[in-house]
Amino acid sequence: QTVVTQEPSLTVSPGGTVTLTCASSTGAVTGASSANWFQLKPGQAPKSLIYGTRNKHSWTPARFSGSLVGGKAALTLSGVQLEDEAEYFCLLFYGDDQIWVFGGGTKLSVL
Amino acid sequence: QVQLQESGPGLVKPSETLSLSCSLSSGSISSYHWFWMRQSPGKGLEWIGRIYYNGNTNYSPSLKSRVTISIDSSKKSFSLRLTSVTAADTAVYYCARELNWKVDYWGQGAPVVVAS
Numbered sequence: 001q002t003v004v005t006q007e008p009s010l011t012v013s014p015g016g017t018v019t020l021t022c023a024s025s026t027g028a029v030t031g032a033s034s035a036n037w038f039q040l041k042p043g044q045a046p047k048s049l050i051y052g053t054r055n056k057h058s059w060t061p062a063r064f065s066g067s068l069v070g071g072k073a074a075l076t077l078s079g080v081q082l083e084d085e086a087e088y089f090c091l092l093f094y095g096d097d098q099i100w101v102f103g104g105g106t107k108l109s110v111l
Numbered sequence: 112q113v114q115l116q117e118s119g120p121g122l123v124k125p126s127e128t129l130s131l132s133c134s135l136s137s138g139s140i141s142s143y144h145w146f147w148m149r150q151s152p153g154k155g156l157e158w159i160g161r162i163y164y165n166g167n168t169n170y171s172p173s174l175k176s177r178v179t180i181s182i183d184s185s186k187k188s189f190s191l192r193l194t195s196v197t198a199a200d201t202a203v204y205y206c207a208r209e210l211n212w213k214v215d216y217w218g219q220g221a222p223v224v225v226a227s
Contacts, residue, residue: 001172034212038156045220046156046205051213089156093212098169100146105155 002026004092006103011111012080020106021072022090028071029092035073036091037066039084040105046089050075077108085110113138115206117221123200124227129193131221133206140164140187144209147180147191149202150220157202161209162189196225 003025012018022035029035037050048057050066053073063079073090090103119131133145147159160170162180170178174193182189193200203220 036212036214038214040150040156045217046207048215048217051215055213057215087155091156091158091214097172099171100158100161101171102148102156102158 002094002099002101004090004101004103006088006090006106008104009107009109011109012077014080014082014110016080017076017078018080018108019069020075020077020088020090020108021069022074022092022103023072024092026094029068029073031068032093032095033073034093035066037064037073037075038089038091040087040089049088080110082110084108113208113216115208115216115218117204117206117218119204119221119223121222121224123196123223123225125197125225126195129191129196129200129223129225131191131204131206131223132188133190133218135187140182140184140189142210145180145182145189146207146209146214147204148207149204151199151202159191159193159204198225201225 005023035053038046040046049060054066065076067074087105087107089105114136116134123129141164144161146161150156160180162168162182177194179192203222205220207217
């Protein structure tokens, strides 16, 4: 069974920069994985942030960016704000099986 | 603005079938994949499966034996059926839209509790 792994928790100071990563048990994450990133806050619907590894939605704040780093998908927040405290999930596509798999999520604390 | 809305019973008995619908209030149902996902209490998001507007489906291997997703294009809606539910299926269920590997719009979520 395919497992997608994210850091369980990270802490960043306001104004700082933090990178969340997303690794696949099947090997390196590539562009074909079409990584999507989502922000989830309690009581709210998930918010789509990034698609296709690095593309932003029209509503995605500029401080969020996506990339591939060391065989993993990555979400970088630059100039973190208090409102960015949330849980972040990546979602990877596995074309051979035509399925998507979520990472376990990263709880980001802004302190 | 694309809006998706989940609907269905909030309480299902163990061993019974969970049924949810997702309605699209604006925009076309054609040319997209439509997802079902869930988040169990204290846990992460789980992808359940998807349906293409033409009816083609893909399911999570862990749920495949119990899941059916269907679509009614005339009503601009799609549905989830999950059979033989247990307490482990208690979750907030979400629907969402995907086009060319871009997941964009989500519903607000429908909480479902499995209990007798």
